[in-house]
Amino acid sequence: MQRTVAVVGGGISGLTACYHLARSPSAPKIILLEGSSRLGGWLHSTRTEDGAVFEHGPRGIRPVGTVGKNTLLMVSELGLDADVLPVPGDHPASKNRYLYVSRALHRLPSGIGGVLRTVPPFTRPLLWSGLRELAAPRGTQPDETIHRFVSRRFGKELADIAIDSLCRGVFAGDCRALSMRSCFPALFEAEQRWRSVILGMALGGGKGPALDSALSRRARDERWSQWSLRGGMETLPEALQDFLRRRVSVSSSGCAALQLCAGGRGVWSPQLLCAEASLFPALAVLLPGWAEPLAQELRSIEAVSVGVVNLQYNGATLPITGFGHLVPSFEDSSLLGIVYDSVAFPEQNGSCGPSVRLTVMLGGAWFEQGFGDPDTVPQAVLLSRAKEAVRAHLALTLSLVLPQACIPQYMLGHWQRTESMSRYLEQEGLPLSLIGASYQGVSVNDCIYSAKMAVTRLLDQAC
Numbered sequence: 001m002q003r004t005v006a007v008v009g010g011g012i013s014g015l016t017a018c019y020h021l022a023r024s025p026s027a028p029k030i031i032l033l034e035g036s037s038r039l040g041g042w043l044h045s046t047r048t049e050d051g052a053v054f055e056h057g058p059r060g061i062r063p064v065g066t067v068g069k070n071t072l073l074m075v076s077e078l079g080l081d082a083d084v085l086p087v088p089g090d091h092p093a094s095k096n097r098y099l100y101v102s103r104a105l106h107r108l109p110s111g112i113g114g115v116l117r118t119v120p121p122f123t124r125p126l127l128w129s130g131l132r133e134l135a136a137p138r139g140t141q142p143d144e145t146i147h148r149f150v151s152r153r154f155g156k157e158l159a160d161i162a163i164d165s166l167c168r169g170v171f172a173g174d175c176r177a178l179s180m181r182s183c184f185p186a187l188f189e190a191e192q193r194w195r196s197v198i199l200g201m202a203l204g205g206g207k208g209p210a211l212d213s214a215l216s217r218r219a220r221d222e223r224w225s226q227w228s229l230r231g232g233m234e235t236l237p238e239a240l241q242d243f244l245r246r247r248v249s250v251s252s253s254g255c256a257a258l259q260l261c262a263g264g265r266g267v268w269s270p271q272l273l274c275a276e277a278s279l280f281p282a283l284a285v286l287l288p289g290w291a292e293p294l295a296q297e298l299r300s301i302e303a304v305s306v307g308v309v310n311l312q313y314n315g316a317t318l319p320i321t322g323f324g325h326l327v328p329s330f331e332d333s334s335l336l337g338i339v340y341d342s343v344a345f346p347e348q349n350g351s352c353g354p355s356v357r358l359t360v361m362l363g364g365a366w367f368e369q370g371f372g373d374p375d376t377v378p379q380a381v382l383l384s385r386a387k388e389a390v391r392a393h394l395a396l397t398l399s400l401v402l403p404q405a406c407i408p409q410y411m412l413g414h415w416q417r418t419e420s421m422s423r424y425l426e427q428e429g430l431p432l433s434l435i436g437a438s439y440q441g442v443s444v445n446d447c448i449y450s451a452k453m454a455v456t457r458l459l460d461q462a463c
């Protein structure tokens with residue numbers, strides 16, 4: 001009898017799981033249960049009548065590493081090569097990233113010169129931090145906050161300014177609470193294996209699986225820092241949806257409860273990012289009472305809200321060019337940073353003549369402190385905060401759109417939580433896999449790769 005696999009959640013993780021299930025030679029019957037009226041989750045692009053694109057969630061994907069190549073391979077298989085908008089290595093959006101410190105924008109140092117000289121806002125050359133790292137002893141803790149790890153190895157100034165900002169620009173989170181082991185596993189392991197992160201990065205980096213495609217070779221040759229798609233990131237879930245038509249039954253009535261029946265199998269892709277920080281309880285409540293140990297672990301995975309404000313300034317020009325700028329928490333905790341979308345992807349500006357498109361990211365781990373309850377904060381408050389920041393940082397005035405978002409937070413001990421959930425599923429013999437941004441990486445690449453791996457394991461078990 002043909003097996004049935006249920007995939008819960010039609011974000012990029014769930015759609016990728018369906019894609020690999022449908023392509024398998026022993027494809028099961030696939031049911032996709034989605035709780036909203038559209039598929040794609042956070043890959044959501046608003047396209048205006050004049051052709052401008054505004055992203056609600058991710059706006060660029062990195063092409064590097066196993067996970068980056070894997071995504072480009074899927075993009076190629078879906079026939080999207082011609083839609084890819086690359087940002088090559090010599091583009092200003094690849095070379096220039098800024099920090100807003102002491103009410104001024106500072107370009108982050110790059111190249112040998114940048115490392116040897118003192119570059120503000122830092123008070124000594126970054127070379128000093130590198131030498132300190134090479135001499136620092138190996139850590140002894142099973143897990144550590146990112147801030148502690150970096151202070152111990154590279155010094156406090158780098159942790160306070162650069163790492164604080166980096167964590168806000170990737171996790172919208174606080175590096176004093178996030179786990180090094182779970183957020184940056186490759187760096188954590190480099191220290192364990194080689195004693196030094198720098199040595200580990202230089203000497204380590206074993207070969208991953210062969211996932212090359214013409215697109216990933218082009219990305220390597222042209223040193224792309226990131227890529228998007230002409231019609232916006234939502235083009236990817238749309239292409240997956242086209243592929244899955246007639247291969248998958250989609251139900252948009254969502255999933256109200258999960259029950260095991262004899263011989264049943266399920267791949268669970270929970271709701272991972274939502275407007276509020278309470279998404280994991282959402283999956284936890286679907287579980288039957290007897291799976292309380294799993295529900296408890298799920299409830300303890302936190303997430304933060306991000307106010308995403310898209311702005312378009314017609315006829316304006318930016319005073320600087322680059323990817324964007326980040327604001328460290330000591331400068332302004334509730335303003336995370338501003339992405340200069342029109343610099344990286346001018347093709348998405350639309351036909352209204354020259355314009356500047358920006359995305360202001362607000363809140364994150366500091367949302368409640370800065371704006372109150374994400375459920376009730378008036379959009380006008382976020383909009384005016386965003387416009388004010390653009391005026392103060394970039395001397396531009398005017399406006400458009402705004403949605404909200406959430407990013408899961410890997411706090412200390414996250415690795416134990418994920419291991420304990422896997423052990424529980426194995427011990428109980430539960431036919432379930434947990435995939436998506438709350439477990440093994442928040443990037444689109446991570447979600448796509450972990451969905452593929454879960455399907456491979458599930459199909460292997462069946463053989």
Ligand SMILES: Cc1cc2nc3c(=O)[nH]c(=O)nc-3n(C[C@H](O)[C@H](O)[C@H](O)COP(=O)(O)OP(=O)(O)OC[C@H]3O[C@@H](n4cnc5c(N)ncnc54)[C@H](O)[C@@H]3O)c2cc1C
Pocket residue numbers: 008009010011012013014033034035036038039040041042043056057058059060061062254255256269270271272273274282306308405406407435436437438442443444445447
């Ligand atoms: C503002 C923002 C910026 C980002 N920027 C980047 C970036 O630049 N680069 C990058 O790589 N990544 C970025 N990310 C991260 C990345 O976009 C997400 O981690 C990823 O899209 C998560 O995909 P997912 O499928 O796991 O979850 P989601 O996209 O949240 O999808 C989950 C799906 O499950 C559905 N669902 C929920 N509950 C139920 C239920 N009970 N029954 C059925 N269905 C249900 C939801 O409606 C949704 O469709 C960003 C995220 C945000 C929010």
Ligand SMILES: C=Cc1c2[nH]c(c1C)Cc1[nH]c(c(CCC(=O)O)c1C)Cc1[nH]c(c(C)c1CCC(=O)O)Cc1[nH]c(c(C)c1C=C)C2
Pocket residue numbers: 061062097098166168169170171172225226306323324325326336337338339361407442443444445
């Ligand atoms: C200001 C807030 C945010 C900005 N982007 C995100 C937030 C919360 C979300 C995000 N950004 C990236 C990822 C994926 C990470 C990956 O592993 O691929 C996610 C979930 C990419 C990214 N953005 C910045 C960095 C340093 C990275 C890591 C990869 C890379 O080096 O490209 C920096 C950055 N993010 C934002 C701004 C304004 C900014 C720096 C100028 C917006």
